Amino acid sequence: MSNRKTVVVGMSGGVDSSTAAYLLKEEGYNVIGVTMQIWQEENECQMQAEGGCCGISAVEDARRVAEVLDIPYYVMNFRDVFQEKVINYFTAEYLAGRTPNPCIACNRYVKWESLLKRSLEIGADFIATGHYARIRHLDNGRYAIANSVTAEKDQTYALYGLTQEQLSRTLMPIGDYSKPEVRKIAERAGLPVAHKHDSQEICFVPDGDYAAFIERDTGRKMPEGDFVTKDGRVLGRHRGITHYTIGQRRGLDLPMGERVFVTEIRPETNEVVIGTGSDVFTDTLKADHLTFMGIEDLPMGEEEHFLAKIRYNHRGTGCLVKRTGEDEITCTFDEPVRAVTPGQALVYYRDGYVAGGGIIGK
Structure with a gap:
């Protein structure tokens, strides 16, 4: 690859993005490392402790990797x-x-x-x-996110919203490797984050307490309300x-x-x-x-069969996807x-690549 091609690598300070930068440099790209500062104003001690993909420790680790490379x-x-696009959206949805x-x-x-x-711009x-x-350029001329070589770490579900222009300008070198292979590559390259632990929680809610975060973000305490059966019988009180x-079972405190x-x-x-257990299953x-x-589109009234995921860690279930509105699909599972x-x-796949997706309404 000509070294005249320049790639900006989003570096979170973790082993995956650091190894991506290393692999691209090895391929001959002109590599620029960038860490996106996305978290809001905090004191330095709090950012250092919480780390994640946007704290001070992430910046320091990414900078050290850039120096090595x-x-x-x-x-x-x-x-x-x-x-605007993440925190406000997160709060409004809850x-x-x-x-x-x-x-x-x-x-x-x-x-x-x-x-x-x-x-x-640069x-x-x-x-x-x-x-x-991985990114595939399909026979129909479209770009699509495709499954990585390792199902355990596959991240295609969270990438279904990318546009054709974005995909045509994106490189994903890690998709060809498993996590242990990535760590070995990083270790051989002398990257100081080769054995750094992965972050597990949402970066702006590191303690996992979403309700407390929303109350801090909005300045509102959520009102208590009723636990009820489907037909309206009151069973007790909830915390907000x-x-x-x-699907939640824990923390209900209902005898x-x-x-x-x-x-x-x-x-x-507010119910x-x-x-x-049987009530949490559905086929549509x-x-x-x-x-x-x-795929470019699914015309009104037409339906096709895909493999669909309804959450990040869902293994996928066969389904019939039908266009039922200008901005609506109905999915009927096998x-x-x-x-x-x-x-x-809802993200649906064909032959290992993302065909399309949407936000679950009902």
Whole structure:
């Protein structure tokens, strides 16, 4: 590859993005490392302790890797767009009784839209990340995210919202390797983060307490309300709807004599609906905010069979996807799926690549 091609690598300070930068430099690219500063104002001690992909420790680790690789390194400020497109979205969805995936919004609007725009402005040809996914240029001329070589770390689900322009300007070198292989490459390259632990939680809620974060962010304490059955019988009191998600069993504190689960959240009446295990299974859902990736479109009334995921760690279930509205598809699964959750993404695949997706409504 000609070294005249320039790629900006989004470096989180972790082993995956660091190894991506190393591999691209080895291929002959002119590599520039960039860490996206996305978190809001905090004191230095708090940022150092929380780390994640946007704290001070991430910047320090990424800078050390850039020094080892002898590549230029910069920190770019994307706080405003992160607040608008990720944090505000996250909070609004929970208040509306839905369960969002903020990583999907961050990928679409921050890690790609904003970073790609800034990178092109400084003369780069591509951006790259350390995601476990690959990009395929299909026979129909479209670009699509395709499964990585390792199902354990596959991250295609969270990337379904990327546009054709973004995909045509993106490199994903990590998708050809397993996690142990990536660590070995990093170790051989002398990267100081070769054995750094992966971050597990949402970066802006490192303690995993979403409800407490929402109360801090909004300045509002969520009101208590009723736990009810599907037909409206009151079972007890809940702590506020932001504490719950579909399929949840733990933390309900309801003496029912059997396992019970959250089956619905009703923000308009401030009720959380409780049911049995069989109540959390369904074979149909509707999705909107449609995105088409590997296929150009699905015409009104037409239907096709795909493999679909309803959450990040869902292995996938066969389904029939039918276009039922201008911005709506109806998905009928080959067998019932558990805990279909409004606000999460429906992502459907064909032959190992993402065909399209949308946000689950019902």
